[in-house]
Amino acid sequence: MHNIIEINKAVARMPEFRLKEPADVVIPADTPLAIVGLNASGKTLLVDMLTGAHPLLGNEIKYDFSPSASNKASQNIKVVTFRDAYGSTGGDFYQLRWNHGLQEDSATVKDILKTASSSDMLSEELSQVLGLEPLLEKKIIMLSSGELRRVQLAEVLQSAPRLLFIDNPYIGLDVNARKQTSDFLTKVVEKGKTTLVLIVSREKDIPDFIQRILPVSNGKVYPICDKKDFLAHLHKEEKSVSYAIDAERRNAILSLPDHENAANGSPVVECNNINISYGSRDIFKDFSWTVKSGERWALNGENGAGKSTLLSLVCADNPRAYACNISLFGCKRGTGESIWDIKKKIGYVSPEMFRSYRRNMSVLKIAASGLSDTNGIYNREIDGDAREKVMFWLNIFGIGNISDKNYLQLSSGEQRLVLLARAFVKDPELLVLDEPFHGLDRERRELSRSIIDTFCSRKGKTLIMVTHYEEEYPSTIDHRLRLKKLG
Structure with a gap:
């Protein structure tokens, strides 16, 4: 040989x-x-x-x-x-x-x-x-x-x-x-x-x-x-190491002010008998689902079962929502609300987002784009309140020390952690995490999992999370939806 x-x-x-x-x-x-x-x-x-x-x-x-x-x-x-x-x-x-x-x-x-x-x-x-x-x-x-x-x-x-x-x-x-x-x-x-x-x-x-x-x-x-x-x-x-966030960072998250009128129990997502197909293939047929404020959902299913399609409806990315009976945060789609009114309440990360973020800019600017829901572009000066919010979450995820580094020069794991932190920067009411731990090692998975647990323990915080690894779901999960392929 x-x-x-x-x-x-x-x-x-x-x-x-x-x-x-x-x-x-x-x-x-x-x-x-x-x-x-x-x-x-x-x-x-x-x-x-x-x-x-x-x-x-x-x-x-x-x-x-x-x-x-x-x-x-x-x-x-x-x-x-x-x-x-x-x-x-x-x-x-x-x-x-x-x-x-x-x-x-x-x-x-x-x-x-x-x-x-x-x-x-x-x-x-x-x-x-x-x-x-x-x-x-x-x-x-x-x-x-x-x-x-x-x-x-x-x-x-x-x-x-x-x-x-x-x-x-x-x-x-x-x-x-x-x-x-x-x-x-x-x-x-x-x-x-x-x-x-x-x-x-x-x-x-x-x-x-x-x-x-x-x-x-x-x-x-x-x-x-x-x-x-x-x-x-x-x-x-x-065996001798714990990667959960320390008490100081945990208390910092719990000390964040609640949103005005933050409460549990009001509808965040309402899907009523929706039907969606691509070509001859049905994705959803008479599908109904309700998510209420304060609930933490595990969304799973085999590859191609429709998880990404469902999340695209929830995150206001899919124009087919206008032809369906879907309400987000109490507003029926197509009744005059803008997608930006919806997106400002949602923090989102996905594998597709990781593929699309190829911009030559600093970690700080990539994370700051989550404040305005722009796809990797943040042209405003990042100072004052905006900088404080972004640096808060970069520090929570342990990457504040690389805020000035070029995003494209980071390892793929570091890039994913930056995009995960980006989902938190506006302190969203709804956190939508589509396979958020892709490519993360055990240390960063467990750290991120404990951050999600802590964040979602606050009043009025709702979670929808997708992963193919059961052990990755945070301990606060209290509802489950499993999708199956149709036909």
Whole structure:
């Protein structure tokens, strides 16, 4: 067995892309591996060095892609990050998704997969194992978060890469889809054509077929070790640590003034016998649901069951609400209220939002955009009351120290934490969290979960939250709605 990649005392040429210590890494061919570390530990920087995205200072990377005919990294290495299957215009698609008349010219799943080059792993097999058959005629912009990930996996695997890096392959997938994906990746490994490297922040996302771990911590790359030894060491450390917010931050949240007329029990969301379909597929049929102020709802269901569609109605993003019997905060849609009157009462975060926020601006400005519900743009001067509100929540989430940093230079986990803090900055009456812990490590998941619990213990605070991991729901959850696919 040969080594597919070797770096020795590697240092990125550009200072801003350097790890804290030079890296020594040897990746054997045809041996699946997981790069594991906390958010901002250096995982992404390491992968960018290994793939050549960040050129090295001095020492070159040694590649051996045999038996591939080419030894070019660009032809043999693929990286799947699940950030944006829509190209560079994710923000536009975020808006277009719910405007039915603007979807006609968008590509279908079949169109996307036809553009990928064929390999010995037949697209029919990909389609079957990843459950793509029902999605082939679906518009790409109408895919759920989990469906989108399955399509991206199929697309990249059709090109038969010699080395494949996958960043957090299981986020956004329901239990069945996670098993299907794991089964398929096991087949990829068994075929021996592609060396698979997963990048994960959650140790539970290390699949059974991976037995070797490359740990990264605090900007330092450690030697490859056995998974059993790595997990034993990790669990020993975690037993003695609590990541919940401290008493000072908890009291600061509880001391925030209540909104005028804040009370529990009044209707926040009322859906009465609504019907929504896309093409020939019914999403909702005679669906009714009421959410009252002070309630905390867990919203779940398999990928494609309609969770994102329902949240788009709640958050005033879907124009179909005007044709449905829906009331938000006591006002029936289509009776004269503006979407901004509704949005000023809602704090929202979603995987689609993460894809659409690609603006070159500071963390402070990204978080401040939550004050005015703009999509990543905040042109006003941030001072006085606005700055105080934003910095309050950045500090609550433990990221106040990076408020002046460029958002695009953060790790993906840090970016997600910024967008989560953004959902809180206007102290909303309704908090809508669509898979808010995507890509967060255990420390930041537990911190965020305790913040949500504390926030929702206040009078008049309502929560609707989606996650495919039961343990991620906050302890204050007191209502549940499970959606099922129709037909």
